[in-house]
Amino acid sequence: MKTKRIALAVAAALGFGSGMAQAQISDNVVRIGVLTDMSGAYSDLSGAGAVTAAKMAVEDFQAKEKPGFAIEIVSADHQNKGDISSNKAREWFDRDKVDVVTELVTTSTALAVMKVAKEKNKIALISGAASTRITNEDCNDVTVHWTYDTYSVANGTAKAVVKQGGKSWFFLTADYAFGHSLEKDASDVVVANGGKVLGSVRHPFPGTDFSSFLLKAQASGAQVIGLANAGTDTTNSIKQAAEFGITPKQSLAGLLMFITDIHSLGLKTTQTMYLTEGFYWDLNDETRAWSKRFFAHAKKMPTMVQAGEYSAIMHYLKGVKATGSDDTQKVMAWMKKTPVNDFFAKNAAIRQDGRLVHDMYLMQVKKPEESKYPWDYYHVRQTIPAAEAFQPLSASKCPLVKK
Amino acid sequence: MEIFGVPLPALMGQLMLGLVSGSFYAMLSLGLAVIFGMLNIINFAHGALYMAGAFLAWMGLTYWGISYWWSLLLVPLAVGLIGVVIERTMLQWLYKLDHLYGLLLTFGLALVIEGLFRYQYGVSGLPYAIPDELSGALNLGFMFLPKYRAWIIGVSLTVCLATWFIIEKTQLGAYLRAATENPQLTQAFGINVPLMVMLTYGFGVGLAGFAGVLAAPAFQVSPLMGSNLIIVVFAVVVIGGMGSILGSILTGLGLGVIEGLTKVFYAEASSTVVFIIMAIVLLLRPAGLFGKEK
Numbered sequence: 001m002k003t004k005r006i007a008l009a010v011a012a013a014l015g016f017g018s019g020m021a022q023a024q025i026s027d028n029v030v031r032i033g034v035l036t037d038m039s040g041a042y043s044d045l046s047g048a049g050a051v052t053a054a055k056m057a058v059e060d061f062q063a064k065e066k067p068g069f070a071i072e073i074v075s076a077d078h079q080n081k082g083d084i085s086s087n088k089a090r091e092w093f094d095r096d097k098v099d100v101v102t103e104l105v106t107t108s109t110a111l112a113v114m115k116v117a118k119e120k121n122k123i124a125l126i127s128g129a130a131s132t133r134i135t136n137e138d139c140n141d142v143t144v145h146w147t148y149d150t151y152s153v154a155n156g157t158a159k160a161v162v163k164q165g166g167k168s169w170f171f172l173t174a175d176y177a178f179g180h181s182l183e184k185d186a187s188d189v190v191v192a193n194g195g196k197v198l199g200s201v202r203h204p205f206p207g208t209d210f211s212s213f214l215l216k217a218q219a220s221g222a223q224v225i226g227l228a229n230a231g232t233d234t235t236n237s238i239k240q241a242a243e244f245g246i247t248p249k250q251s252l253a254g255l256l257m258f259i260t261d262i263h264s265l266g267l268k269t270t271q272t273m274y275l276t277e278g279f280y281w282d283l284n285d286e287t288r289a290w291s292k293r294f295f296a297h298a299k300k301m302p303t304m305v306q307a308g309e310y311s312a313i314m315h316y317l318k319g320v321k322a323t324g325s326d327d328t329q330k331v332m333a334w335m336k337k338t339p340v341n342d343f344f345a346k347n348a349a350i351r352q353d354g355r356l357v358h359d360m361y362l363m364q365v366k367k368p369e370e371s372k373y374p375w376d377y378y379h380v381r382q383t384i385p386a387a388e389a390f391q392p393l394s395a396s397k398c399p400l401v402k403k
Numbered sequence: 404m405e406i407f408g409v410p411l412p413a414l415m416g417q418l419m420l421g422l423v424s425g426s427f428y429a430m431l432s433l434g435l436a437v438i439f440g441m442l443n444i445i446n447f448a449h450g451a452l453y454m455a456g457a458f459l460a461w462m463g464l465t466y467w468g469i470s471y472w473w474s475l476l477l478v479p480l481a482v483g484l485i486g487v488v489i490e491r492t493m494l495q496w497l498y499k500l501d502h503l504y505g506l507l508l509t510f511g512l513a514l515v516i517e518g519l520f521r522y523q524y525g526v527s528g529l530p531y532a533i534p535d536e537l538s539g540a541l542n543l544g545f546m547f548l549p550k551y552r553a554w555i556i557g558v559s560l561t562v563c564l565a566t567w568f569i570i571e572k573t574q575l576g577a578y579l580r581a582a583t584e585n586p587q588l589t590q591a592f593g594i595n596v597p598l599m600v601m602l603t604y605g606f607g608v609g610l611a612g613f614a615g616v617l618a619a620p621a622f623q624v625s626p627l628m629g630s631n632l633i634i635v636v637f638a639v640v641v642i643g644g645m646g647s648i649l650g651s652i653l654t655g656l657g658l659g660v661i662e663g664l665t666k667v668f669y670a671e672a673s674s675t676v677v678f679i680i681m682a683i684v685l686l687l688r689p690a691g692l693f694g695k696e697k
Contacts, residue, residue, distance in 0.1 A: 044526050212663060212666040237625050264530070
């Protein structure tokens with residue numbers, strides 16, 4: 001009885017103390033917005049799963065850190081459209097007092113929201129979008145690009161495929177900022193490693209029938225057809241390439257693929273393909289433990305986008321607690337100077353350009369007979385160390401980088 | 404030999420693929436034209452029912468082991484039945500009202516159906532294997548055409564022409580057309596008009612279900628497959644002339660080919676070209692290429 005009373009007194013004192021510190025947290029509530037594709041081509045790799053990851057982050061943070069402030073999550077569907085996402089972000093910042101907007105799959109939505117965040121002096125934590133423009137010509141000091149980018153995935157996969165002898169390439173590219181960026185980054189890697197690019201064709205996003213574009217790729221005679229697209233566009237391309245007898249004569253390189261794509265196509269169609277991921281649920285005990293908890297909610301294993309979403313929000317919340325403030329500049333400064341250490345990233349750091357640099361993994365898809373249990377899809381062929389995985393700062397076009 | 408810098412075999416290949424997508428446009432716009440012609444309903448649920456057809460085929464195979472061939476027969480019946488239920492419970496109250504009400508109702512239905520599938524299965528899509536009899540490819544000299552794609556063209560042309568024949572050349576078709584022209588008078592001759600209208604709607608959406616089964620092995624079976632297609636199909640109907648049966652078949656195939664050619668010369672515009680044509684046609688012939696001015 002006595003211990004309980006003491007415990008209560010301590011808790012009250014702590015509460016009082018943290019209450020003082022929270023004077024700087026506006027209305028004592030931290031509001032996190034998850035703005036993502038809830039219904040379109042990318043909703044399986046981000047979508048509701050990303051909202052689940054965000055909720056897990058908040059629950060874990062509250063259980064472990066016992067913060068003296070409340071945390072709320074709001075989420076919305078940006079339909080992969082830039083105008084919808086910037087309007088929603090504006091509404092959140094102005095009316096709903098949201099402090100940080102997260103996820104933002106689809107490059108066009110991320111670029112749009114970054115500008116609004118800068119204008120309103122709020123934070124944007126990007127997990128799903130891929131273009132390197134986010135940390136280059138369009139970079140700003142309120143944005144962190146968390147999970148991966150076109151450079152890091154192209155770098156891993158294209159290098160591996162060229163080394164295996166795939167020297168001549170033809171690109172099938174989604175016709176918007178992300179696809180262009182992925183094609184450019186992959187082309188650079190191919191050429192730098194002694195390969196050559198024979199051409200490319202750009203298809204409207206999103207598409208269903210890729211046979212015409214695949215026929216062009218076939219006619220090019222390239223050894224490797226690089227798929228500079230994502231989500232259902234990639235899965236349909238792969239399926240139809242098999243139908244038209246393009247594979248296995250020419251091989252496909254999925255430059256941005258997620259575990260949900262492999263799950264959807266099946267190992268028979270995707271076996272032996274190389275791909276680069278920033279996260280795999282079956283890497284080690286820590287990733288397995290987290291992913292199994294995720295699975296219990298979402299009924300599927302997490303993609304790197306969803307794992308990254310958790311990691312980003314957790315780091316942000318720790319920043320708010322440590323600085324006792326939801327002031328954008330203070331929290332950003334803390335986030336940039338404190339390394340990220342969790343199941344997703346080890347000793348990772350946020351650079352001046354807003355890029356979180358962490359290890360990436362080169363995967364090869366298992367053959368059906370090698371897969372021993374559900375979601376057992378990848379061989380980890382190589383861990384690409386953080387220092388090599390991302391575009392070096394020396395090549396950055398971001399004005400924030402002091403050279 | 405080259406045409407505008409494109410080798411002839413490549414061009415022929417793309418034309419062939421254009422015919423494949425044209426087949427889908429034709430089958431779907433045909434269903435829409437039949438429904439609009441008879442019921443005056445702009446059926447926005449068409450894409451969702453096409454998607455439902457593909458999903459029913461997938462479910463049949465996965466849960467109950469129903470083969471592709473049986474699906475081709477059973478799924479259109481099932482989708483047709485869904486259509487009959489929709490017509491009896493909801494649509495029949497709207498015939499006397501403005502077109503807008505039917506459009507809004509069916510649009511709402513489409514969102515509900517799509518949402519249900521999306522909730523259950525996600526959007527990445529599910530694989531449906533090509534039946535063994537149709538796997539492999541034909542060597543046409545200028546391209547390898549997968550047998551399955553050739554099958555799509557053949558079957559859909561047959562179905563489209565059969566539909567045209569029934570409506571334009573048979574006794575049953577004559578009743579149908581009469582029921583559209585003047586329902587009261589047709590009823591006075593002892594023909595059960597509400598029954599005909601109900602069956603017409605069932606048949607129209609059954610066609611969409613049939614197209615869905617045909618599409619399942621060619622594309623990933625995904626909740627989004629209908630909404631990706633339906634807007635183009637409506638453009639086809641508008642270009643062909645609302646309610647014109649032959650018009651929608653020919654326009655469907657023709658636009659498929661034009662889209663295919665656009666992919667050769669300027670792939671970026673391939674999703675827009677249909678709408679450019681629509682704008683031009685509406686300017687020059689507001690009733691559509693095959694439509695009659697009222």
